[in-house]
Amino acid sequence: MADDASLSARAIRDKQAENQTLRARDLAESLGITEAQLVAAHVGHGTVRINPHPDDIMGAVPALGEVMALTRTPSVVHEKVGAYDNYQSGQHACMVLTENIDLRIFPQHWVSACAVETISDGVPKRSIQVFDAAGDAVHKIHLRDGSNHDQWDMVVETLATSDQTDTLEVAVRIPPTPPLIREEKADLLRAEWDKMTDTHQFMLLTRKLKMNRLGAYRVAGAPYVRPLANTAVDQLLALLADSKVPGMIFVGNHGCIQIHSGPIRTLKEVGPWNNVMDPGFNLHLRSDHIAEVYEVRKPTKRGEAVSVEAFDKDGAIILQIFGMRTREVDFYDDFTALVARLEAGEVLA
Template sequence: MESSLYQQYLQAKQNNPHLLTRDIANMLKVKEVELTHSRVGYDAQRLQVDALTLLTKLETVGFVKSVTANQYAIHQLIGRYQNQKFTAHGGLILNPRELDLRLFLAKWDSIFSVREYDETQGEQHSIHFYDLQGNAAHEVYPMNETDQLNWQSLIKEYASDDNPELVLQPVLAPREDTDNNLLINNAAQIEDEWRKMTDIHQFFRLLERYNATRQQLFRVVADDLAYQVNNSALTQILNAAHQNQNEVMIFVSNGACVQIFTGLIEQSVLLQETTKDNWIKVDNRRFTLQLNESAIAESWITRKPTRDGFVTSLELFSTEGIQIAQLFGQRTEGQPEQNQWREQLAALAVKKDVAV
């Protein structure tokens, strides 16, 4: 099976040299991890180590490129795996304006070292972490600034000739969301609880209490708390932040990992057209975002109360309800939100005739 799949992978790669591994996996109707598993013995190695141990050891390698992606967005940061904190429920790597991650390690599973050849950069090495369902959770790439000796030592320490069979957990069935009519009937109570929040993270409790999606709650509260804008909002807000040079925060999550950029947008947004979709690209020196603008089905402005006043965000969703990305104005705890960010969001065109 693996040998056959590996040959299929090579053929697909040859026919589509610029296609992402995720897209090749979809084409071959397998999981990303199954492709990487099939490459062991050729250009990949299985690493016999748990994610927590390996992440801790990555502190020794210095600067690397860190990649977290979902189906519609790829978030790349250059930074160091320093300032790590872990609890029974998860962990974080807290380096604002550098490498900033939120980790849900209970969802992480297998790990591989991979070698690939790039026409412009030559042979590239990387570490790939996969979740329990076989999707990419996180990737790490060495670069010129990386301590190559420590990187190679790390791979050598955990690389194994063994390649155990994958045991993938089934994809979780979509949960049964609360009926919209029930939420509408409880709209006043939901809005009251929303307005009484003192921390932005309390919103997750609200979602759990009503067994609702984010968009469901957005639709039943007043417009000063949540309203929909045109799907051109992302390009507009990024270009406004570039023009005014105010710092923003860009979150991309895949359920197993959240990666956060904080800083200035160094140049205007680039638009990359493919045969099917339009991709937005932010290309900073230490940060890159690629996001499929064609996949944005809903764009929402939300305002959540905190002890420091309201915090406003732009949230982007696909047709399946996947949160593609979330953006905030940069804010330090204890300080109010920047007025410039609020003005930039207020300038976005409101989407008319939004159904509840």
């Protein structure tokens, strides 16, 4: 979405004041701007532009104590409560790895960021919000009642940049890549699939064959992939909640992947949203956005990794659900037995 020069920062602030019940992303869309531009319009009015690089942010936010980490796409929101720690930097990929906050970070997409403070009923609401080049949210850190609010000013001062303008230029949003299918390489795909010893090798394999994840799933066939009904994710969440079998739920955009590890307990459907509402973990899934679902099996040195993976109508991945993994084991009979109960779907061309 390109910058809408017809709206000044003052006009954007006025529009938000008039529409306080609308979520920021929905308001921005209604105004023809991006969420990053909506947030930037409040610089100098409770909002401060900060250095977006994860090295800087992750170096500062542990001082805030227990917070809520949020990563989302248009189809799903993943929220985890915990403290940031054990940050591992890298040129192309970084990591936060604690019992509760588990992130894979891709710094090239951490392009702009703001520290945001608003007052509601006399109570401050504080967050750090990171955006990509197109102005879409990559990751957010929300302070909670029990967070170290007395450290907020210090963290913001540490991260603040010299550029405190209230306008922001954004790039055109790049659409998702549709399935890249190479039917002529089906036998090679299966042969190389059999040789994998780690799930992370899969993306290297697809790039080598000039496919992508969804394209490879459409080509591979049994026993590597089983198409499932579009309702299979809701079915699996219900089975996990009923059985208390632990799983790993991955949600990500191109800048951040956030992972929940453990059981889920409470499901609540509200309109098109299927919601996990557990202490320390919330998931908000637009089930009506799911267009394709697959059961996927990948060999590893620690056993077979089984996952259920959902995609939207444009081919973008919505979420992945794996059985709970450890350093020793990638295969769990209880989770695999639940996946085997999921309703099969049609094979798409």
